[in-house]
Amino acid sequence: MQIIYRLLPDSIRGELDEFFKHRSIKPQEIRLRVNRPVEINDGLRVYWLSKSRFSQIDAENFLSSISEHSIYRLEQELRQGYITIDGGHRIGITGRVNVENGRVRSIQHITSFNIRIAREQIGVSHSLIPVLWDNRWLNTLIIGPPQSGKTTLLRDMARVGATGSVNREATKVGIVDERSEIAASVNGIPQMQLGYRTDVLDRCPKSEGMMMLIRSMSPEIIVVDEIGGEKDVYAVEEAVRAGASLFCTIHGEDYQDIQTRPSMKRLMKNQVFDRYVIVKHRKIIEVLDSKGQAIHWHSVPSV
Amino acid sequence: MKVIAILMIIAACSVVGFEISNGFARRTKNLRLWKDALRILEAEIVYSQTPIIQVFQKLSKQLPKPMKELFAQLAKEVADERGDLYEIWSEKLEDFSKISHLKTEDVEILKQFGRTLGKYDILQHEKQIQLTLTHLDRKAAEANEQNAKFGKMSRALGVLSGIFIALLLL
Numbered sequence: 001m002q003i004i005y006r007l008l009p010d011s012i013r014g015e016l017d018e019f020f021k022h023r024s025i026k027p028q029e030i031r032l033r034v035n036r037p038v039e040i041n042d043g044l045r046v047y048w049l050s051k052s053r054f055s056q057i058d059a060e061n062f063l064s065s066i067s068e069h070s071i072y073r074l075e076q077e078l079r080q081g082y083i084t085i086d087g088g089h090r091i092g093i094t095g096r097v098n099v100e101n102g103r104v105r106s107i108q109h110i111t112s113f114n115i116r117i118a119r120e121q122i123g124v125s126h127s128l129i130p131v132l133w134d135n136r137w138l139n140t141l142i143i144g145p146p147q148s149g150k151t152t153l154l155r156d157m158a159r160v161g162a163t164g165s166v167n168r169e170a171t172k173v174g175i176v177d178e179r180s181e182i183a184a185s186v187n188g189i190p191q192m193q194l195g196y197r198t199d200v201l202d203r204c205p206k207s208e209g210m211m212m213l214i215r216s217m218s219p220e221i222i223v224v225d226e227i228g229g230e231k232d233v234y235a236v237e238e239a240v241r242a243g244a245s246l247f248c249t250i251h252g253e254d255y256q257d258i259q260t261r262p263s264m265k266r267l268m269k270n271q272v273f274d275r276y277v278i279v280k281h282r283k284i285i286e287v288l289d290s291k292g293q294a295i296h297w298h299s300v301p302s303v
Numbered sequence: 304m305k306v307i308a309i310l311m312i313i314a315a316c317s318v319v320g321f322e323i324s325n326g327f328a329r330r331t332k333n334l335r336l337w338k339d340a341l342r343i344l345e346a347e348i349v350y351s352q353t354p355i356i357q358v359f360q361k362l363s364k365q366l367p368k369p370m371k372e373l374f375a376q377l378a379k380e381v382a383d384e385r386g387d388l389y390e391i392w393s394e395k396l397e398d399f400s401k402i403s404h405l406k407t408e409d410v411e412i413l414k415q416f417g418r419t420l421g422k423y424d425i426l427q428h429e430k431q432i433q434l435t436l437t438h439l440d441r442k443a444a445e446a447n448e449q450n451a452k453f454g455k456m457s458r459a460l461g462v463l464s465g466i467f468i469a470l471l472l473l
Contacts, residue, residue, distance in 0.1 A: 061387065069381060069421040070355040072348055072428050106424065281450040 003087040004030070004115055007065045012038055015049045022128075023047075028147060033115040034059050043147045043282065063110055076203075078106040088118035088184025088191035110294030115302045118184050120192050124149075125156040128219060131275060131287050131297050133168065137161055137221050137245040138274035139220040143252045149282040150249040151181050151225055155192055155196055158182065159248050162195025174244075177210030182225055196204045207235035214242045223247045233263045240272055255292045268292075306470040312472070313465035320461010327450040327457070334443040336370050337413065338436060345432045348425065355365035355421045356382050373399045412438045 005013055012032075019040070025047070026219055030283045031039040034056055038049040066085055067074050077083045082092045095110035125132075132138050140157070164170030177183050177200055183190035185202040194200070199217050201209045206224050213219050222244045227236060228251065239246055252258045255276055267273065271290040278285040287295045340362055347353040347361060359378035363371050371396060380391045400410045416435040419427070440472050 027323060040315045061420055064388065064421065067421070068354045069354075070348075071422055072425045073354060078424075 011052040015052050034111040084180040090116045137165040139246040140275040141273045142249040142277045144279035148279045159195045161221045162197040170197045171220040173221045174213035174217050175200045175223040207231035210235040221245045309469040316465030317462045320458045323457040324454045326404045327454045331450045333403045348428050454464040
Protein backbone atom coordinates (compact mmCIF):
# COMPACT_ATOMS: atom_id res chain seq x y z
CA MET A 1 0.00 0.00 0.00
CA GLN A 2 2.90 2.32 0.72
CA ILE A 3 3.89 2.21 -2.94
CA ILE A 4 0.41 3.28 -4.02
CA TYR A 5 0.20 5.98 -1.37
CA ARG A 6 3.38 7.55 -2.65
CA LEU A 7 1.88 7.94 -6.11
CA LEU A 8 -1.39 9.56 -5.11
CA PRO A 9 -1.98 13.33 -5.04
CA ASP A 10 -1.52 14.84 -1.57
CA SER A 11 -5.17 15.69 -0.93
CA ILE A 12 -6.38 12.21 -1.83
CA ARG A 13 -3.62 10.57 0.16
CA GLY A 14 -4.66 12.52 3.24
CA GLU A 15 -8.29 11.58 2.94
CA LEU A 16 -7.48 7.97 2.17
CA ASP A 17 -5.34 7.81 5.28
CA GLU A 18 -8.23 9.12 7.31
CA PHE A 19 -10.58 6.62 5.65
CA PHE A 20 -8.50 3.59 6.50
CA LYS A 21 -7.96 4.79 10.03
CA HIS A 22 -11.66 4.35 10.76
CA ARG A 23 -12.42 1.24 8.76
CA SER A 24 -10.75 -2.10 8.59
CA ILE A 25 -11.50 -3.13 5.04
CA LYS A 26 -9.18 -4.82 2.62
CA PRO A 27 -9.45 -2.73 -0.54
CA GLN A 28 -9.38 -4.54 -3.84
CA GLU A 29 -9.52 -1.51 -6.06
CA ILE A 30 -9.01 2.19 -5.77
CA ARG A 31 -10.54 3.97 -8.73
CA LEU A 32 -9.62 7.48 -9.76
CA ARG A 33 -11.75 9.31 -12.30
CA VAL A 34 -11.17 12.87 -13.43
CA ASN A 35 -13.52 15.35 -11.71
CA ARG A 36 -15.23 12.64 -9.73
CA PRO A 37 -14.82 11.39 -6.18
CA VAL A 38 -12.43 8.55 -5.46
CA GLU A 39 -13.92 5.08 -5.28
CA ILE A 40 -12.66 2.33 -3.04
CA ASN A 41 -14.11 -1.14 -3.20
CA ASP A 42 -13.34 -4.41 -1.55
CA GLY A 43 -15.14 -6.60 -4.08
CA LEU A 44 -18.29 -6.59 -1.98
CA ARG A 45 -19.05 -2.96 -1.23
CA VAL A 46 -18.28 0.44 -2.70
CA TYR A 47 -16.96 3.32 -0.61
CA TRP A 48 -16.41 6.93 -1.68
CA LEU A 49 -14.04 9.63 -0.58
CA SER A 50 -16.39 12.59 -0.44
CA LYS A 51 -14.02 15.52 -0.04
CA SER A 52 -11.30 15.26 -2.65
CA ARG A 53 -11.76 15.33 -6.39
CA PHE A 54 -9.26 13.92 -8.83
CA SER A 55 -8.38 16.75 -11.20
CA GLN A 56 -7.06 16.74 -14.73
CA ILE A 57 -3.66 17.88 -13.47
CA ASP A 58 -3.71 15.16 -10.82
CA ALA A 59 -4.27 12.66 -13.61
CA GLU A 60 -1.28 13.93 -15.57
CA ASN A 61 0.95 13.92 -12.52
CA PHE A 62 -0.28 10.50 -11.49
CA LEU A 63 0.57 9.05 -14.89
CA SER A 64 3.94 10.75 -14.75
CA SER A 65 4.61 9.28 -11.31
CA ILE A 66 3.66 5.72 -12.22
CA SER A 67 5.93 5.90 -15.22
CA GLU A 68 8.74 7.31 -13.08
CA HIS A 69 8.53 10.50 -15.16
CA SER A 70 9.25 8.45 -18.28
CA ILE A 71 6.05 8.04 -20.22
CA TYR A 72 8.01 6.94 -23.28
CA ARG A 73 8.58 3.65 -21.51
CA LEU A 74 4.88 2.90 -21.36
CA GLU A 75 4.15 2.65 -25.05
CA GLN A 76 3.20 -0.99 -24.93
CA GLU A 77 1.37 -0.54 -21.66
CA LEU A 78 -0.65 2.38 -22.97
CA ARG A 79 -1.64 0.21 -25.88
CA GLN A 80 -2.73 -2.65 -23.68
CA GLY A 81 -4.52 -0.44 -21.22
CA TYR A 82 -2.77 -1.26 -18.00
CA ILE A 83 0.50 -0.73 -16.19
CA THR A 84 2.06 -3.01 -13.61
CA ILE A 85 3.97 -1.17 -10.91
CA ASP A 86 6.37 -2.29 -8.20
CA GLY A 87 4.70 -4.53 -5.70
CA GLY A 88 2.64 -6.15 -8.42
CA HIS A 89 -0.24 -3.67 -8.33
CA ARG A 90 -1.94 -3.20 -11.65
CA ILE A 91 -3.28 0.09 -12.84
CA GLY A 92 -5.88 -0.08 -15.56
CA ILE A 93 -6.42 3.03 -17.65
CA THR A 94 -9.03 4.45 -19.98
CA GLY A 95 -9.12 7.69 -21.90
CA ARG A 96 -9.10 8.76 -25.50
CA VAL A 97 -7.84 5.98 -27.72
CA ASN A 98 -5.59 6.65 -30.70
CA VAL A 99 -6.15 4.21 -33.51
CA GLU A 100 -3.75 3.47 -36.31
CA ASN A 101 -4.59 1.07 -39.14
CA GLY A 102 -7.57 -0.11 -37.17
CA ARG A 103 -5.47 -1.09 -34.16
CA VAL A 104 -5.09 0.69 -30.85
CA ARG A 105 -1.87 2.65 -30.89
CA SER A 106 -2.04 4.36 -27.53
CA ILE A 107 -4.33 5.94 -24.99
CA GLN A 108 -4.14 9.69 -24.61
CA HIS A 109 -5.85 12.06 -22.19
CA ILE A 110 -6.26 9.41 -19.59
CA THR A 111 -9.29 10.01 -17.44
CA SER A 112 -9.77 6.88 -15.37
CA PHE A 113 -7.36 4.84 -13.37
CA ASN A 114 -8.22 1.58 -11.72
CA ILE A 115 -5.62 0.58 -9.17
CA ARG A 116 -6.03 -3.11 -8.53
CA ILE A 117 -4.25 -3.87 -5.34
CA ALA A 118 -2.26 -7.04 -5.60
CA ARG A 119 -2.88 -9.25 -2.67
CA GLU A 120 -0.60 -12.11 -2.26
CA GLN A 121 -2.30 -14.68 -0.10
CA ILE A 122 0.29 -17.20 0.76
CA GLY A 123 -1.24 -20.49 1.77
CA VAL A 124 -4.75 -20.10 0.33
CA SER A 125 -4.33 -23.23 -1.73
CA HIS A 126 -2.94 -25.39 1.08
CA SER A 127 -6.26 -27.03 1.87
CA LEU A 128 -6.59 -28.02 -1.79
CA ILE A 129 -3.30 -29.89 -2.04
CA PRO A 130 -4.74 -33.29 -1.01
CA VAL A 131 -7.28 -33.18 -3.85
CA LEU A 132 -4.94 -31.73 -6.46
CA TRP A 133 -1.98 -34.02 -5.87
CA ASP A 134 -2.04 -37.71 -6.65
CA ASN A 135 1.59 -38.68 -7.12
CA ARG A 136 1.54 -35.98 -9.74
CA TRP A 137 -0.13 -32.62 -9.98
CA LEU A 138 -3.54 -33.03 -11.56
CA ASN A 139 -4.69 -30.82 -14.39
CA THR A 140 -6.79 -28.21 -12.68
CA LEU A 141 -9.16 -25.56 -13.96
CA ILE A 142 -10.25 -22.79 -11.61
CA ILE A 143 -13.66 -21.38 -12.50
CA GLY A 144 -14.95 -18.08 -11.16
CA PRO A 145 -16.38 -14.68 -12.05
CA PRO A 146 -14.14 -11.58 -12.17
CA GLN A 147 -12.72 -10.51 -8.81
CA SER A 148 -13.52 -13.85 -7.26
CA GLY A 149 -9.95 -14.67 -6.33
CA LYS A 150 -9.07 -16.98 -9.23
CA THR A 151 -5.67 -15.50 -9.88
CA THR A 152 -4.79 -15.27 -6.20
CA LEU A 153 -5.51 -18.98 -5.86
CA LEU A 154 -3.67 -19.83 -9.07
CA ARG A 155 -0.61 -17.90 -7.93
CA ASP A 156 -0.50 -19.75 -4.65
CA MET A 157 -0.90 -23.09 -6.41
CA ALA A 158 2.09 -22.23 -8.60
CA ARG A 159 4.07 -21.37 -5.51
CA VAL A 160 3.11 -24.58 -3.75
CA GLY A 161 4.04 -26.61 -6.84
CA ALA A 162 7.42 -24.95 -7.14
CA THR A 163 8.19 -25.21 -3.46
CA GLY A 164 7.56 -28.83 -2.51
CA SER A 165 7.27 -30.30 0.94
CA VAL A 166 8.53 -33.21 3.00
CA ASN A 167 6.84 -35.87 0.89
CA ARG A 168 6.57 -33.95 -2.35
CA GLU A 169 9.49 -32.67 -4.34
CA ALA A 170 9.42 -29.19 -5.82
CA THR A 171 8.39 -29.28 -9.45
CA LYS A 172 9.47 -27.12 -12.34
CA VAL A 173 6.77 -24.55 -12.92
CA GLY A 174 6.42 -22.49 -16.07
CA ILE A 175 4.07 -19.51 -15.96
CA VAL A 176 2.72 -17.77 -19.03
CA ASP A 177 1.69 -14.43 -17.60
CA GLU A 178 0.00 -12.63 -20.46
CA ARG A 179 -1.33 -9.79 -18.33
CA SER A 180 1.36 -9.71 -15.66
CA GLU A 181 -1.24 -10.70 -13.13
CA ILE A 182 0.15 -13.93 -11.77
CA ALA A 183 3.76 -13.01 -11.14
CA ALA A 184 3.27 -9.24 -11.43
CA SER A 185 6.66 -8.85 -13.05
CA VAL A 186 8.40 -5.51 -13.31
CA ASN A 187 11.13 -5.58 -15.94
CA GLY A 188 10.61 -9.33 -16.13
CA ILE A 189 11.28 -9.91 -12.44
CA PRO A 190 8.37 -11.44 -10.52
CA GLN A 191 7.20 -9.35 -7.59
CA MET A 192 5.30 -12.22 -6.04
CA GLN A 193 6.61 -15.21 -4.16
CA LEU A 194 6.47 -18.09 -6.57
CA GLY A 195 8.94 -20.59 -5.20
CA TYR A 196 12.42 -21.38 -6.42
CA ARG A 197 11.59 -23.54 -9.42
CA THR A 198 9.40 -21.07 -11.29
CA ASP A 199 10.10 -19.55 -14.69
CA VAL A 200 7.90 -16.75 -15.95
CA LEU A 201 7.19 -15.65 -19.50
CA ASP A 202 5.91 -12.18 -18.86
CA ARG A 203 3.38 -10.50 -21.19
CA CYS A 204 3.52 -13.40 -23.57
CA PRO A 205 0.43 -14.49 -25.52
CA LYS A 206 -0.87 -17.60 -23.77
CA SER A 207 -0.98 -20.13 -26.57
CA GLU A 208 2.40 -19.16 -27.97
CA GLY A 209 3.93 -18.95 -24.52
CA MET A 210 2.80 -22.43 -23.58
CA MET A 211 4.49 -23.87 -26.67
CA MET A 212 7.62 -21.86 -25.97
CA LEU A 213 7.79 -23.17 -22.43
CA ILE A 214 7.36 -26.77 -23.56
CA ARG A 215 10.15 -26.37 -26.10
CA SER A 216 12.58 -24.48 -23.91
CA MET A 217 12.00 -24.95 -20.20
CA SER A 218 10.64 -28.52 -19.82
CA PRO A 219 8.06 -27.49 -17.23
CA GLU A 220 6.28 -30.08 -15.14
CA ILE A 221 3.47 -27.68 -14.41
CA ILE A 222 2.28 -25.00 -16.81
CA VAL A 223 0.32 -22.15 -15.27
CA VAL A 224 -1.90 -19.87 -17.37
CA ASP A 225 -4.58 -17.39 -16.48
CA GLU A 226 -7.91 -17.04 -18.25
CA ILE A 227 -7.93 -19.52 -21.07
CA GLY A 228 -10.89 -19.71 -23.39
CA GLY A 229 -9.87 -18.94 -26.95
CA GLU A 230 -9.64 -21.58 -29.67
CA LYS A 231 -5.86 -21.22 -29.78
CA ASP A 232 -5.58 -21.61 -26.01
CA VAL A 233 -7.47 -24.88 -26.19
CA TYR A 234 -5.11 -26.20 -28.82
CA ALA A 235 -2.10 -25.22 -26.71
CA VAL A 236 -3.64 -26.83 -23.64
CA GLU A 237 -4.05 -30.11 -25.53
CA GLU A 238 -0.49 -29.86 -26.76
CA ALA A 239 0.82 -29.23 -23.25
CA VAL A 240 -1.04 -32.21 -21.86
CA ARG A 241 0.31 -34.36 -24.67
CA ALA A 242 3.82 -33.18 -23.76
CA GLY A 243 3.22 -34.53 -20.27
CA ALA A 244 3.01 -31.29 -18.36
CA SER A 245 0.38 -30.73 -15.71
CA LEU A 246 -1.80 -27.68 -16.11
CA PHE A 247 -3.10 -25.08 -13.72
CA CYS A 248 -5.50 -22.72 -15.49
CA THR A 249 -8.33 -20.36 -14.74
CA ILE A 250 -11.39 -19.38 -16.72
CA HIS A 251 -14.10 -16.76 -16.34
CA GLY A 252 -17.40 -18.39 -15.53
CA GLU A 253 -20.05 -19.12 -12.95
CA ASP A 254 -19.80 -22.88 -12.60
CA TYR A 255 -19.10 -26.19 -14.36
CA GLN A 256 -22.32 -26.08 -16.42
CA ASP A 257 -21.60 -22.56 -17.55
CA ILE A 258 -18.19 -23.53 -18.93
CA GLN A 259 -19.62 -26.61 -20.62
CA THR A 260 -21.74 -24.49 -22.93
CA ARG A 261 -18.71 -22.83 -24.49
CA PRO A 262 -17.81 -24.39 -27.84
CA SER A 263 -14.08 -24.11 -27.35
CA MET A 264 -14.18 -25.72 -23.93
CA LYS A 265 -16.60 -28.50 -24.89
CA ARG A 266 -13.91 -30.67 -26.44
CA LEU A 267 -11.55 -30.28 -23.50
CA MET A 268 -14.25 -31.26 -21.06
CA LYS A 269 -15.50 -34.16 -23.13
CA ASN A 270 -11.99 -35.54 -23.38
CA GLN A 271 -11.64 -35.07 -19.64
CA VAL A 272 -8.44 -33.13 -20.02
CA PHE A 273 -8.93 -31.56 -16.61
CA ASP A 274 -8.86 -33.82 -13.58
CA ARG A 275 -10.13 -31.19 -11.20
CA TYR A 276 -12.41 -28.17 -11.38
CA VAL A 277 -12.22 -25.68 -8.54
CA ILE A 278 -15.15 -23.28 -8.31
CA VAL A 279 -14.50 -19.98 -6.55
CA LYS A 280 -16.89 -17.17 -5.71
CA HIS A 281 -16.54 -14.07 -3.55
CA ARG A 282 -13.01 -15.04 -2.59
CA LYS A 283 -14.10 -18.43 -1.31
CA ILE A 284 -13.55 -21.89 -2.68
CA ILE A 285 -17.08 -23.20 -3.23
CA GLU A 286 -16.48 -26.71 -4.42
CA VAL A 287 -14.07 -29.08 -6.13
CA LEU A 288 -15.25 -31.33 -8.95
CA ASP A 289 -13.58 -34.28 -10.64
CA SER A 290 -13.06 -34.76 -14.38
CA LYS A 291 -16.70 -35.80 -14.86
CA GLY A 292 -18.06 -32.86 -12.93
CA GLN A 293 -18.85 -34.86 -9.79
CA ALA A 294 -18.30 -33.09 -6.51
CA ILE A 295 -15.37 -34.34 -4.50
CA HIS A 296 -15.70 -34.54 -0.78
CA TRP A 297 -13.49 -31.83 0.50
CA HIS A 298 -13.46 -30.02 3.77
CA SER A 299 -12.55 -26.59 5.10
CA VAL A 300 -13.64 -23.45 3.31
CA PRO A 301 -10.89 -20.88 3.54
CA SER A 302 -11.27 -17.52 1.92
CA VAL A 303 -9.15 -16.78 -1.10
CA MET B 304 56.61 51.01 -4.44
CA LYS B 305 55.38 52.69 -7.57
CA VAL B 306 56.54 49.78 -9.70
CA ILE B 307 54.61 47.29 -7.59
CA ALA B 308 51.43 49.38 -7.85
CA ILE B 309 51.79 49.63 -11.62
CA LEU B 310 52.35 45.90 -11.96
CA MET B 311 49.30 45.23 -9.81
CA ILE B 312 47.09 47.47 -11.95
CA ILE B 313 48.27 45.74 -15.12
CA ALA B 314 47.79 42.31 -13.56
CA ALA B 315 44.28 43.13 -12.33
CA CYS B 316 43.14 44.44 -15.72
CA SER B 317 44.67 41.44 -17.45
CA VAL B 318 42.81 39.08 -15.13
CA VAL B 319 39.54 40.84 -15.96
CA GLY B 320 40.32 40.53 -19.67
CA PHE B 321 41.16 36.86 -19.38
CA GLU B 322 38.00 36.23 -17.34
CA ILE B 323 35.83 37.78 -20.04
CA SER B 324 37.58 35.78 -22.74
CA ASN B 325 37.18 32.68 -20.60
CA GLY B 326 33.46 33.28 -20.47
CA PHE B 327 33.26 33.07 -24.27
CA ALA B 328 35.30 29.89 -24.29
CA ARG B 329 33.21 28.27 -21.55
CA ARG B 330 29.94 29.04 -23.24
CA THR B 331 31.25 27.31 -26.37
CA LYS B 332 32.42 24.35 -24.37
CA ASN B 333 29.23 24.01 -22.36
CA LEU B 334 27.07 24.22 -25.44
CA ARG B 335 29.13 21.43 -26.95
CA LEU B 336 28.68 19.38 -23.80
CA TRP B 337 24.94 19.93 -23.90
CA LYS B 338 24.89 18.61 -27.44
CA ASP B 339 26.71 15.50 -26.25
CA ALA B 340 24.24 15.20 -23.38
CA LEU B 341 21.28 15.38 -25.75
CA ARG B 342 22.74 12.69 -27.97
CA ILE B 343 23.16 10.40 -24.98
CA LEU B 344 19.62 11.27 -23.88
CA GLU B 345 18.38 10.34 -27.32
CA ALA B 346 20.15 7.00 -27.29
CA GLU B 347 18.87 6.16 -23.82
CA ILE B 348 15.30 7.27 -24.39
CA VAL B 349 14.73 6.25 -27.99
CA TYR B 350 16.71 3.05 -28.17
CA SER B 351 17.02 1.73 -24.61
CA GLN B 352 13.88 3.24 -23.07
CA THR B 353 15.73 3.76 -19.82
CA PRO B 354 13.79 5.46 -17.00
CA ILE B 355 14.63 9.14 -16.73
CA ILE B 356 16.32 8.85 -13.34
CA GLN B 357 18.73 6.27 -14.67
CA VAL B 358 19.34 8.41 -17.75
CA PHE B 359 20.36 11.29 -15.48
CA GLN B 360 22.63 9.00 -13.50
CA LYS B 361 24.30 7.79 -16.67
CA LEU B 362 24.77 11.34 -17.90
CA SER B 363 26.37 12.37 -14.63
CA LYS B 364 28.83 9.50 -15.02
CA GLN B 365 29.67 10.17 -18.63
CA LEU B 366 29.96 13.94 -18.72
CA PRO B 367 32.69 16.14 -17.19
CA LYS B 368 32.14 19.01 -14.79
CA PRO B 369 29.95 21.05 -14.42
CA MET B 370 27.40 18.84 -16.20
CA LYS B 371 28.31 15.98 -13.92
CA GLU B 372 27.00 17.77 -10.84
CA LEU B 373 23.92 19.04 -12.61
CA PHE B 374 22.73 15.59 -13.67
CA ALA B 375 23.69 13.99 -10.37
CA GLN B 376 21.50 16.55 -8.61
CA LEU B 377 18.68 16.09 -11.09
CA ALA B 378 18.74 12.32 -10.59
CA LYS B 379 18.66 12.72 -6.84
CA GLU B 380 15.88 15.31 -6.74
CA VAL B 381 13.64 13.48 -9.18
CA ALA B 382 14.07 10.28 -7.18
CA ASP B 383 13.27 12.02 -3.90
CA GLU B 384 10.54 14.38 -4.87
CA ARG B 385 7.11 13.61 -6.13
CA GLY B 386 6.84 16.99 -7.84
CA ASP B 387 6.86 17.83 -11.48
CA LEU B 388 9.95 16.93 -13.45
CA TYR B 389 9.86 20.24 -15.31
CA GLU B 390 9.96 22.27 -12.11
CA ILE B 391 13.03 20.46 -10.90
CA TRP B 392 14.61 20.72 -14.33
CA SER B 393 14.14 24.49 -14.68
CA GLU B 394 15.21 25.17 -11.12
CA LYS B 395 18.44 23.22 -11.56
CA LEU B 396 19.05 24.92 -14.90
CA GLU B 397 18.80 28.32 -13.24
CA ASP B 398 21.52 27.31 -10.80
CA PHE B 399 23.55 25.84 -13.62
CA SER B 400 23.34 28.97 -15.75
CA LYS B 401 25.09 30.95 -13.04
CA ILE B 402 28.26 28.90 -13.26
CA SER B 403 28.20 27.82 -16.89
CA HIS B 404 28.40 31.17 -18.74
CA LEU B 405 25.43 30.13 -20.82
CA LYS B 406 23.31 32.97 -22.06
CA THR B 407 19.67 33.37 -21.12
CA GLU B 408 18.61 32.35 -24.61
CA ASP B 409 20.65 29.12 -24.36
CA VAL B 410 19.06 28.29 -21.01
CA GLU B 411 15.64 29.07 -22.47
CA ILE B 412 16.14 26.46 -25.19
CA LEU B 413 17.06 23.87 -22.60
CA LYS B 414 14.13 24.81 -20.40
CA GLN B 415 11.76 24.39 -23.30
CA PHE B 416 13.22 20.98 -23.88
CA GLY B 417 12.65 20.12 -20.23
CA ARG B 418 8.97 20.90 -20.63
CA THR B 419 8.59 17.90 -22.93
CA LEU B 420 10.97 15.55 -21.16
CA GLY B 421 9.35 12.32 -20.08
CA LYS B 422 5.88 13.48 -21.07
CA TYR B 423 5.49 12.03 -24.54
CA ASP B 424 6.11 8.88 -26.48
CA ILE B 425 9.35 7.87 -28.11
CA LEU B 426 8.61 9.39 -31.50
CA GLN B 427 7.84 12.77 -29.95
CA HIS B 428 11.01 12.61 -27.88
CA GLU B 429 13.08 11.90 -30.93
CA LYS B 430 11.62 14.95 -32.64
CA GLN B 431 12.06 17.18 -29.59
CA ILE B 432 15.66 16.15 -29.13
CA GLN B 433 16.42 16.80 -32.80
CA LEU B 434 14.74 20.18 -32.61
CA THR B 435 16.71 21.14 -29.50
CA LEU B 436 19.92 19.95 -31.12
CA THR B 437 19.25 22.18 -34.12
CA HIS B 438 18.71 25.16 -31.85
CA LEU B 439 21.86 24.38 -29.90
CA ASP B 440 23.85 23.97 -33.13
CA ARG B 441 22.86 27.47 -34.11
CA LYS B 442 23.81 28.82 -30.70
CA ALA B 443 27.09 26.90 -30.73
CA ALA B 444 28.03 28.38 -34.10
CA GLU B 445 27.26 31.83 -32.77
CA ALA B 446 29.26 31.17 -29.59
CA ASN B 447 32.20 29.92 -31.64
CA GLU B 448 32.16 33.00 -33.77
CA GLN B 449 32.00 35.27 -30.75
CA ASN B 450 34.75 33.35 -29.05
CA ALA B 451 37.02 33.73 -32.08
CA LYS B 452 36.13 37.39 -32.45
CA PHE B 453 36.04 38.64 -28.89
CA GLY B 454 38.05 36.02 -27.01
CA LYS B 455 41.46 37.17 -28.07
CA MET B 456 40.36 40.76 -28.21
CA SER B 457 39.17 40.91 -24.61
CA ARG B 458 42.41 39.37 -23.42
CA ALA B 459 44.46 41.91 -25.35
CA LEU B 460 42.16 44.71 -24.25
CA GLY B 461 42.56 43.68 -20.63
CA VAL B 462 46.33 43.85 -20.74
CA LEU B 463 46.37 47.02 -22.81
CA SER B 464 43.87 48.86 -20.64
CA GLY B 465 45.98 47.91 -17.64
CA ILE B 466 49.02 49.47 -19.26
CA PHE B 467 46.96 52.48 -20.31
CA ILE B 468 45.73 53.17 -16.77
CA ALA B 469 49.25 52.67 -15.44
CA LEU B 470 50.59 55.19 -17.94
CA LEU B 471 47.91 57.69 -16.98
CA LEU B 472 48.82 57.37 -13.34
CA LEU B 473 52.53 57.77 -13.92
